[in-house]
Amino acid sequence: MAPRMNRGGNAIGPSGSCQCNKALAQYANRRISADLARRGFLIGMGASMLSAVLPEFGKAQQPGAAAPAQPTTFTNFRLFDGKSGALQDGMYLVVDGNRISQLHRGAPDFSSGAAGAAAGRVIDCGGRVMMPGLIDMHWHALLAALPVATILQSDFSFVYLAAGAEAQRTLLRGFTTVRDVGGPAFALKQAIDAGMLSGPRIYPSGAMITTTGGHGDFRLLTDVPRTSAQISEIERTGAAAIADTADEVRLRVREQFMQGATQIKLVGCGGVSTPRSPLDMLTFTEAQLRAAVETASDWGTYVLVHAYTPESVKRSVGAGVPCIEHGHLMDDRTAEVMAKNGTWLSTQPFTSEEDVAPMAPSSHERFLEVTAGTDNMYKLARKHGLKVAFGTDLIFSQTLATRQGTMLGHIARWYSSADALRMATGINGQLLALAGKRNPYPHKLGVLEEGAYADLLIVAGDPLQDLSLLANPDQNLLMVMKDGRVFKDALKA
Structure with a gap:
């Protein structure tokens, strides 16, 4: 038996x-x-047990990364610091451990040790541009590399293995940090942080919390009606969590925090990929959304809500939600309400069918509706001075995932290249910081300044003049450093 x-x-x-x-x-x-898809706290417990056996487990070196045994000094570069709109010349930068210890004008004085790197490595960047590592605020680490049919039908261990491979590719595209906005990414984050895999820093949201029939409810109709003791397969994997009352919302939110969520994602309206959720439907009531906001606040962090339509955005803002995800179908009044409340718009520059994987006809129609609203959304965001973050939401295709840099280039249709780069670095870093007490990376991200994490790129060419350089990272990213460790170094060549 x-x-x-x-x-x-x-x-x-x-x-x-x-x-x-x-x-x-x-x-x-x-x-x-x-089954690697189970709850992150089980994996954390296993890691703790292994740490008791092998004390050096948590100090493992990341694959392919050069360990920063000594400080590293960068010279002869043009600096984009993630904050200003122009390049700065005549600087030197010192990385000590996983942070930037010095950033000054002039030349380092090695003889006096003023640069802190007299015995360390010195890298001459050859006059190239140095910039912060990129940040993607809408990423699904477990959904990026595989078709949806494979994800739904495969052993979830395979999904995790594919996600690990994609994490390494994501990092080499220059994205040193991602905010995962739906999926059981806790184990992947832990493996990357422990040095078992190479990949970006992950801010995990855990399961998307939705209602019955809402976006993310991929249950078969044979799973309906739902009973209080029934857990569907999609919920069992940790990809989604269904809640239909305020008390259930609080429960599901707390479950994600128990596993290590840094922020919470709720679904406020229908979506593109879920087969039975029209875009115009509404899910949670304002009171239910407020229950999530209050619970997240109790944990010292925040809630983001998937919302395309004016009704879903305004309901979320009314509940105190500080970050709207998508917003492509908003109207002028909605943008005005967001601006008045200081609400973040974290969105994606969908412009054509090249930005999406093949999908069913009904989903394709919804995607075209979203794409048709992109231009108006960004124009309204500029008109009302909204705080806009950059993300990609590239899912269900390994080929599509390579377009992260291409998606960033789309932003140049509405903003300057400098503004687009600030959006994908320093501005995104500000939004990450809303995680507050749940922030696993408490130092600054997205900027190059003293005390910030040493996440940086060396670029062949000037991305402030030509954003398309970042769409070809294999050729144009000469160095990728994350956490003070070098994962790619083509400067030698």
């Missing part, structure tokens, strides 16, 4: 007790064969 399995995918004995063995070999074997 096959052994009974618990919800974590581990065998349990007749009494229900876990048949754990603390021996390292058995632990590793169990972790490899386990």
Whole structure:
């Protein structure tokens, strides 16, 4: 008879007790064969157990990264710091550990040790542009590289393996940080932070919290009606969580925080990819949205809401939501309300069918409706001075995922190249900081200044003049450094 399995995918004995063995070999074997999609706190518990056996586990070197044993001094570069609108010349920058220790004008004085790098590595950038690592505020780490049919039908362990490979590619495209806005990315984040995989910093939201029939409810009709004790497969993977009352919202929000969420994502209206959720539908009531906002505030962080339509955006703003995701169908009055309340607009520059993976006809129609609203949305954002963040929302295609830099180039239709770069670096970093007490990376991101994390790129060419350079990272990104570690160095060549 096959052994009974618990919800974590581990065998349990007749009494229900876990048949754990603390021996390292058995632990590793169990972790490899386990369902990686289960809750992040289980994986965190496993990592803690392994740390007790191997104290150096949490200090593992990231694959392909040069360990910063000594300070590194960069010279002869043109600086885009993520804040100003022009390049600065005649600077030198010192990385010590995982942060920027010095950024000054002039030349470093190695003889006196003033640069702090007399015995460290010195990198001559050859007059090229140095800029902060890019930040994608709307990323789905587990959905980016695989078709939706594969994700829904495969063992979720395969989905995790594909996500790990895509994380490395994401980093080499110059995106050193992402905000994951839906999916069980906790284990992937932990593996990257521990140095087991290379990839960007991840701010995980955990499961998208939606209502019955809302965007993200991919249940089969055979799963309806739902009972209080019933958990669908999509919920079991941690990709979505269904809540239909204010109390259920509070519960689902707390579950995501229990697993390590840095912020919470709720669904406020219909979506493109979910088969039975028209864009104009509304999901949570204002009171239910406010329940999530209050619970997130209790945890010291914030809520973002998926909302395309004026009605869904205004309902979210009325509930105190500080960040609207998408907003493509907003009208002038909606933008005015957002500006009055200081609400962030985190959105994506969808311009054509090249920005989306193949989809069903009904979803395709909805995507065209969203795309048709993009131009008006950005014009309204500029008119009302909204705080605008940049993200891509590229899902269900490994080929499509490579267009992160191309999507950034689309922003030049409404903003200057300098404004677009600020949006994808320093401005996005400001939005990340709303995570407050749940922020796992407390130092500054998206800027190059003393004390900030050492996430930087060396670019062949001037992206302030030509944003399309970032659409070809293989050729134009000569160095990628994240957390003070070099993951790509083509300067030598």
